[in-house]
Amino acid sequence: MGYIRSEALKITQDRKPVTITEPAERRSEIYSTNVFNDAAMSHFMTKDAYNAVMDAINHGKKIDRKAADQVANGMKSWAISKGATHYTHWFQPLTGGTAEKHDAFFEPKGDGTAVDKFDGGQLVQQEPDASSFPNGGIRNTFEARGYTAWDPSSPAFMIGTTLCIPTIFVSYTGEALDNKVPLLRALQSIDHSATEVARYFDKNVNKVISTLGWEQEYFLVDSALAASRPDLMMAGRLLLGHEAAKGQQLEDHYFGSIPERALSFMRELEIECIKLGIPVKTRHNEVAPNQFELAPLYEEANLAVDHNSLLMDLMSKIAIRHNFKVLFHEKPFAGVNGSGKHNNWSLATDTGVNLLSPGKTPKSNLQFLTFFINTIKAVHDHADLLRASIASANNDHRLGANEAPPAIISVFIGKHLTEVLDELENVSDGSLSPEEKTELKLNVVGKIPEILLDNTDRNRTSPFAFTGNKFEFRAVGSSANCAKAMTILNMIVSEQLRNFKIEVDILIEKGMKKDDALFNVLRELIKSSKKIRFEGDGYSEDWVNEAKKRGLNNFKSTPEALKAQISKSTLSLYEKHSIMNKVEVEARYEIELEEYIKKIQIEGRILGDIARNHVIPTAITYQNTLIANVKGLKDIFGNEFEKYASEQINLIREISGHISTIISTVDKMTDERKKANKIDHADKKADAYCKNVKPLFDKIRYACDKLELLIDDELWPLTKYRELLFVR
Ligand code: ADP
Numbered sequence: 067m068g069y070i071r072s073e074a075l076k077i078t079q080d081r082k083p084v085t086i087t088e089p090a091e092r093r094s095e096i097y098s099t100n101v102f103n104d105a106a107m108s109h110f111m112t113k114d115a116y117n118a119v120m121d122a123i124n125h126g127k128k129i130d131r132k133a134a135d136q137v138a139n140g141m142k143s144w145a146i147s148k149g150a151t152h153y154t155h156w157f158q159p160l161t162g163g164t165a166e167k168h169d170a171f172f173e174p175k176g177d178g179t180a181v182d183k184f185d186g187g188q189l190v191q192q193e194p195d196a197s198s199f200p201n202g203g204i205r206n207t208f209e210a211r212g213y214t215a216w217d218p219s220s221p222a223f224m225i226g227t228t229l230c231i232p233t234i235f236v237s238y239t240g241e242a243l244d245n246k247v248p249l250l251r252a253l254q255s256i257d258h259s260a261t262e263v264a265r266y267f268d269k270n271v272n273k274v275i276s277t278l279g280w281e282q283e284y285f286l287v288d289s290a291l292a293a294s295r296p297d298l299m300m301a302g303r304l305l306l307g308h309e310a311a312k313g314q315q316l317e318d319h320y321f322g323s324i325p326e327r328a329l330s331f332m333r334e335l336e337i338e339c340i341k342l343g344i345p346v347k348t349r350h351n352e353v354a355p356n357q358f359e360l361a362p363l364y365e366e367a368n369l370a371v372d373h374n375s376l377l378m379d380l381m382s383k384i385a386i387r388h389n390f391k392v393l394f395h396e397k398p399f400a401g402v403n404g405s406g407k408h409n410n411w412s413l414a415t416d417t418g419v420n421l422l423s424p425g426k427t428p429k430s431n432l433q434f435l436t437f438f439i440n441t442i443k444a445v446h447d448h449a450d451l452l453r454a455s456i457a458s459a460n461n462d463h464r465l466g467a468n469e470a471p472p473a474i475i476s477v478f479i480g481k482h483l484t485e486v487l488d489e490l491e492n493v494s495d496g497s498l499s500p501e502e503k504t505e506l507k508l509n510v511v512g513k514i515p516e517i518l519l520d521n522t523d524r525n526r527t528s529p530f531a532f533t534g535n536k537f538e539f540r541a542v543g544s545s546a547n548c549a550k551a552m553t554i555l556n557m558i559v560s561e562q563l564r565n566f567k568i569e570v571d572i573l574i575e576k577g578m579k580k581d582d583a584l585f586n587v588l589r590e591l592i593k594s595s596k597k598i599r600f601e602g603d604g605y606s607e608d609w610v611n612e613a614k615k616r617g618l619n620n621f622k623s624t625p626e627a628l629k630a631q632i633s634k635s636t637l638s639l640y641e642k643h644s645i646m647n648k649v650e651v652e653a654r655y656e657i658e659l660e661e662y663i664k665k666i667q668i669e670g671r672i673l674g675d676i677a678r679n680h681v682i683p684t685a686i687t688y689q690n691t692l693i694a695n696v697k698g699l700k701d702i703f704g705n706e707f708e709k710y711a712s713e714q715i716n717l718i719r720e721i722s723g724h725i726s727t728i729i730s731t732v733d734k735m736t737d738e739r740k741k742a743n744k745i746d747h748a749d750k751k752a753d754a755y756c757k758n759v760k761p762l763f764d765k766i767r768y769a770c771d772k773l774e775l776l777i778d779d780e781l782w783p784l785t786k787y788r789e790l791l792f793v794r
């Protein structure tokens with residue numbers, strides 16, 4: 067780390083794309099070859115072991131020790147056949163990243179010989195040294211140990227020569243220390259609630275899974291250029307730097323041809339992903355220069371979350387070979403589009419039906435409307451919690467900044483479905499006449515397929531949009547672990563479906579026909595969730611005012627947004643669905659606040675450091691040149707010199723002005739940090755960082771950026787926007 071700008075630019079100019087040759091086999095042939103998938107399991111495992119795993123996946127059955135030994139044995143044989151030397155329990159601690167600790171299969175027997183050992187015990191549970199993972203006080207209150215435990219619902223895979231076993235991470239007393247445990251519990255909850263409701267329409271439904279298709283946005287920056295920017299290396303974003311004269315105004319990058327170097331990187335990444343069973347399909351340029359997106363086909367949510375974490379890991383590693391640094395930060399470059407991770411979400415039955423896909427028959431349409439309207443109602447009732455699920459210091463730069471969805475949660479459904487809901491809402495009270503019912507159902511049938519075709523109807527400014535056969539939660543941050551958003555989304559929809567079922571059953575018990583009961587409850591849901599629906603421009607000031615009138619919250623900062631995580635109603639919701647207990651929820655809240663505080667604290671330190679140690683010395687050097695120039699002019703022109711030196715003198719003054727602003731503001735920021743650090747409670751401390759420390763960044767940055775424009779380009783030590791964004 068630590069190139070100066072001129073060195074970094076020279077290195078970058080000499081770069082050649084790394085040549086990546088496609089493997090001899092077609093991609094369809096290498097798909098999933100590094101995964102202990104169904105085919106590998108049935109080949110390497112006994113029938114009993116295979117059935118035990120399938121029972122665990124499909125019915126949540128426990129795997130006993132004997133079966134676990136057999137599974138371990140099969141897994142080991144498979145892994146060794148692929149050249150594995152080590153295994154690891156792969157997990158996702160609350161840092162948001164992934165963690166692993168490698169152990170060798172190899173074990174000396176003590177008689178001079180050795181064996182490869184891996185049994186059920188090693189498969190099922192491990193105790194990594196977990197003391198430095200965040201735990202929000204859980205392990206202080208309870209017990210210092212953390213355990214990883216095998217998650218059979220996500221298959222083991224090979225990276226290099228290591229067998230990776232997806233695991234959950236829990237404390238000795240069973241509290242979740244990771245993002246996966248709450249997700250698995252939420253998925254269980256929605257499976258139960260959605261199955262019950264789906265059975266109104268089809269008695270053959272026995273299981274409902276939640277599906278997730280994420281779209282990952284990111285930036286690629288040359289690694290030498292990145293290394294010349296301490297802010298990019300340590301905070302993941304530029305804390306200062308003037309925008310380039312050319313940014314994304316021309317929108318010539320979007321869907322443009324992908325630069326050769328980036329394409330090589332993507333090719334290698336895709337090949338690795340495909341071998342690992344991550345079904346990556348699309349790649350394209352994004353709106354901003356050097357910004358890209360990658361999206362796989364959707365999968366069961368737990369697997370999709372694992373795959374996204376794995377992908378981010380792979381991307382960082384593979385990028386190094388291509389001399390790139392991948393930026394996952396939500397807003398690496400102020401003034402340029404940020405990055406998100408759209409979470410496309412739906413529900414699917416074990417009979418192969420997408421519950422959010424408008425059907426062709428009246429019955430399947432009523433089913434669609436049921437899940438569609440209940441989802442809207444869930445978002446309506448728990449908008450604040452959904453907002454909290456995506457809150458982070460990074461994402462604060464994005465939400466509401468006129469490019470990403472606003473911080474106000476709303477649902478977009480498009481013109482046709484709005485009409486359908488309006489009609490349904492106005493159906494007369496009591497039971498429906500047969501004509502009304504048929505009309506309604508037919509209307510739905512007739513209209514819905516159009517939305518799939520009508521792309522103009524897509525609203526890019528909505529945080530939660532219906533896109534034909536799924537909802538797309540667009541406000542998720544690019545660096546986030548999708549588990550957080552998916553846990554909450556699935557939980558709130560599960561809660562809503564449960565309530566829905568209760569209400570419908572009451573009407574049925576009173577003697578109403580099932581269809582009428584469904585229609586009646588749905589109609590009330592449409593009415594009571596109306597205010598969350600918004601079809602207009604989410605970026606407009608009008609919407610901010612309108613939302614306020616409607617009573618929708620607009621939490622612009624993380625400390626504000628996170629509060630919904632620990633409200634009484636949230637706690638009881640988590641407990642009701644057995645997703646997290648009070649200790650687990652509060653621990654997470656604490657961790658997220660701490661993370662927020664640390665991020666702003668680190669950014670403040672880096673900014674202060676760069677401003678003082680890079681910007682000011684450069685400004686003084688340039689100012690000295692100007693001073694020498696003025697002195698020289700004085701020598702030549704004597705008393706008349708001002709006629710020739712007035713611009714230089716102005717510049718000297720201007721530079722001094724900015725220098726003094728920077729110094730006084732950096733000092734003030736340091737003072738505010740000190741004050742904030744003395745605050746005991748994390749929520750108040752985060753507030754202080756948000757309200758008193760962070761706003762000073764802008765003032766410091768403004769002065770530094772002005773200097774960047776004034777000072778001789780040759781002298782400027784920091785790689786500029788135009789170089790970071792346009793050098794390929
Ligand atoms: P966009 O125009 O936003 O790129 P696409 O139609 O290309 O939208 O789909 C985006 C993502 O939606 C893909 O990752 C895809 O797998 C996912 N997706 C499609 N159907 C579903 C579904 N039923 N459940 C979850 N995700 C889905």
Ligand code: MG
Nearest residue numbers: 281408410538
């Ligand atoms: Mg999308």
